Amino acid sequence: MKKFIVILILIALLVGLAISSSQTYEQQSLVSTLEQLLPDEPGKAVLSELEFSYWDRIISVDERGYYYFVEFLIRKAAHFLTFGFLSLVIYWVLPKRKGRLLGAALLTLILACADELHQSFTGGRTATLQDVYLDMAGAITFLFIVAVVQFIRAIRKI
Numbered sequence: 001m002k003k004f005i006v007i008l009i010l011i012a013l014l015v016g017l018a019i020s021s022s023q024t025y026e027q028q029s030l031v032s033t034l035e036q037l038l039p040d041e042p043g044k045a046v047l048s049e050l051e052f053s054y055w056d057r058i059i060s061v062d063e064r065g066y067y068y069f070v071e072f073l074i075r076k077a078a079h080f081l082t083f084g085f086l087s088l089v090i091y092w093v094l095p096k097r098k099g100r101l102l103g104a105a106l107l108t109l110i111l112a113c114a115d116e117l118h119q120s121f122t123g124g125r126t127a128t129l130q131d132v133y134l135d136m137a138g139a140i141t142f143l144f145i146v147a148v149v150q151f152i153r154a155i156r157k158i
Contacts, residue, residue, distance in 0.1 A: 006092045013086050014111070021115050024124040030074060034067045041066045047073075055128050079131055083112055084138030091146060101143050108139040 020028070044066050051060040052072075061069045091104035112135035120127035 003093070006089060010086075010089045010093055013082070013089060017082070017086075017111070017115055018118065021118040021125075022122055024122060026124060030071045031067045034070055038067070038070070054130060055126055076134060079134045080138035080141075082138070083108055083135035084142035086111065087139035088142050088146065091143065101147055105136075105139055105143055109136055112136060112139075 044061065047066065047069060048061040050069075051058060051063075053059075054072075057063075059069065059072050064072070087104050087108040090107050091100060094100050094103050094107075109132075112132045115135070116127040116129075116132055119125045
């Protein structure tokens with residue numbers, strides 16, 4: 001029963017990714033919502049200190065504005081967390097064999113590449129290798145945590 005639920009979660013994640021990748025930036029934009037939720041621009045002084053180079057552009061509060069910058073951070077955090085969680089679900093679905101962590105990472109990499117490829121066919125979206133790197137950073141981080149937990153459990157049994 002547990003495996004069935006995990007498979008349903010995997011399917012839901014994959015459907016969610018497919019829907020998300022097929023939407024234009026305008027359909028997904030959070031800027032107007034952020035303007036309503038954060039009218040006083042909390043944390044602007046701290047955020048103004050940050051700057052990222054992304055797709056040969058500088059992303060900062062000064063360059064893009066507070067709300068676009070916050071949205072950028074939310075979008076990139078979503079990549080990291082979504083693919084991190086996806087790698088865990090894939091790990092749980094795979095049979096308990098040696099190489100399971102590596103298998104989950106490789107399958108997540110394939111899905112991250114497929115997601116970016118899918119985005120490349122969507123108007124107003126940019127497919128970048130940087131997002132695949134970010135997706136895999138999430139996956140590797142989450143799978144590393146699994147490995148550490150497994151290691152600690154193994155030590156406790158000794």
